[in-house]
Each structure stands twice: as C-alpha cells, then as structure tokens.
Amino acid sequence: xxxxxxxxxxxxxxxxxxxxxxxxxxxxxxxxxxxxxxxxxxxxxxxxxxxxxxxxxxxxxxxxxxxxxxxxxxxxxxxxxxxxxxxxxxxxxxxxxxxxxxxxxxxxxxxxxxxxxxxxxxxxxxxxxxxxxxxxxxxxxxxxxxxxxxxxxxxxxxxxxxxxxxxxxxxxxxxxxxxxxxxxxxxxxxxxxxxxxxxxxxxxxxxxxxxxxxxxxxxxxxxxxxxxxxxxxxxx
Numbered sequence: 001x002x003x004x005x006x007x008x009x010x011x012x013x014x015x016x017x018x019x020x021x022x023x024x025x026x027x028x029x030x031x032x033x034x035x036x037x038x039x040x041x042x043x044x045x046x047x048x049x050x051x052x053x054x055x056x057x058x059x060x061x062x063x064x065x066x067x068x069x070x071x072x073x074x075x076x077x078x079x080x081x082x083x084x085x086x087x088x089x090x091x092x093x094x095x096x097x098x099x100x101x102x103x104x105x106x107x108x109x110x111x112x113x114x115x116x117x118x119x120x121x122x123x124x125x126x127x128x129x130x131x132x133x134x135x136x137x138x139x140x141x142x143x144x145x146x147x148x149x150x151x152x153x154x155x156x157x158x159x160x161x162x163x164x165x166x167x168x169x170x171x172x173x174x175x176x177x178x179x180x181x182x183x184x185x186x187x188x189x190x191x192x193x194x195x196x197x198x199x200x201x202x203x204x205x206x207x208x209x210x211x212x213x214x215x216x217x218x219x220x221x222x223x224x225x226x227x228x229x230x231x232x233x234x235x236x
Contacts, residue, residue: 041078127144147174169206
C-alpha cells in the first residue's frame with residue numbers, strides 16, 4: 001500500500017476525531033502541564049531526491065535522470081520539553097530506512113543505467129511544536145525544525161565508485177522539517193498523528209573519483225538532496 005493511502009486514512013481518522021468531541025469527557029486534563037515527558041513514534045515515509053543538473057560535457061538534461069521514490073519506515077523516541085503553554089521543543093532521534101533507484105536513461109547498458117541508493121539514516125531532529133489551545137480532547141499543532149542525518153549505508157569511504165557499479169552518498173547531512181498534526185487525548189495516553197516534509201540542506205552526492213576520468217554518472221549533477229514525506233504516529 002502506498003504512502004498516499006496511509007495519509008488518506010490518517011486524515012480521515014483525524015477528521016472523525018474532530019467531529020466526535022461534543023459531549024465527551026476530557027481525558028488527561030493535566031498532561032500538558034508537565035515540564036518534561038517522553039514517548040515514541042512509528043511511521044512511514046516516501047522519499048525521493050531533489051535533483052539539479054549543471055552544465056556538463058555529456059549533454060545531460062534534467063529529464064535524462066529519473067528518481068523512483070519508494071516507501072520506507074521510521075521509528076524513534078520523543079523527548080518533549082514544555083517552553084510555554086503553546087510552545088514545546090522536541091528531540092526525536094530515530095531510524096529512517098528507504099531505498100531509491102536512480103535511472104540514468106541516457107546510458108544504454110542496464111548495468112550502467114540503474115543505481116540503487118540505499119538510505120538508512122540515524123535521524124536526529126530538533127523541532128519546535130506550536131500548538132493551539134486545547135479543545136476538549138484534541139489540539140492541532142504545527143512543526144518546524146532542523147535535523148542531522150547520518151547515512152549508515154552511504155558507502156562514502158568506499159574506494160569503488162560508479163565505474164565499478166557502486167553509487168555513493170555523503171555520510172553526514174542536514175535537513176529542515178515542516179509539518180502539521182493533531183494531539184488526540186485518550187484515557188491513558190496521547191495519540192498524535194502528523195504529516196511532515198523533510199528537505200535536504202546540503203548536497204548528499206559523493207562524486208566519483210577524479211583519477212578514473214570524467215564520470216557520466218556524477219559529473220552532470222550539481223545537487224542531489226533528499227526530499228521526503230513522513231506520516232508519523234506518536235504515542236506519549
């Protein structure tokens with residue numbers, strides 16, 4: 001099932017909650033008064049790459065390189081610090097797994113034209129959560145922040161490159177994040193579905209070795225950066 005269907009059901013569930021609040025008992029009435037609390041999250045992601053082409057000797061244009069996005073998963077923990085009744089600072093370290101195919105469709109040989117970019121990130125975001133006032137058992141919010149991502153499958157230090165069939169990316173990367181969600185207060189815990197976009201700040205591409213001559217894979221690329229859509233389900 002693709003990520004868009006999970007997002008649809010997530011939005012449907014949130015909408016159902018919004019229209020079922022009338023007359024309900026207020027759950028966890030003192031939860032948001034805590035200075036510090038913990039939780040965890042599970043979720044899905046759909047990632048591809050933002051790709052910019054630079055002037056090159058191979059006459060490659062943007063349409064000559066295609067990225068096939070795939071659906072992966074994310075899991076992590078939450079440390080939430082209350083700064084104000086409507087502002088929280090959240091530390092959300094976790095793991096993100098995803099694999100993408102990059103198709104260089106100007107290369108005729110199948111072994112040359114497809115490269116697999118594996119991404120298993122140690123994802124360390126620091127995010128501000130800006131909430132509305134609570135209405136009964138719901139509380140919408142916005143998210144904005146930055147993250148450090150360590151790509152555990154980057155192959156950056158591998159001496160082989162695309163000439164040997166090895167596509168490499170940088171290990172250390174930085175992202176910014178924007179999102180929207182809603183807190184739903186249940187009798188024993190708070191459930192918080194959210195949707196957020198994650199966008200690379202730096203170029204994640206590890207260029208091929210100059211000693212091997214001009215590279216028809218990496219030389220035409222000016223910028224290659226993750227852009228992803230995350231659907232998270234937090235339990236606090």
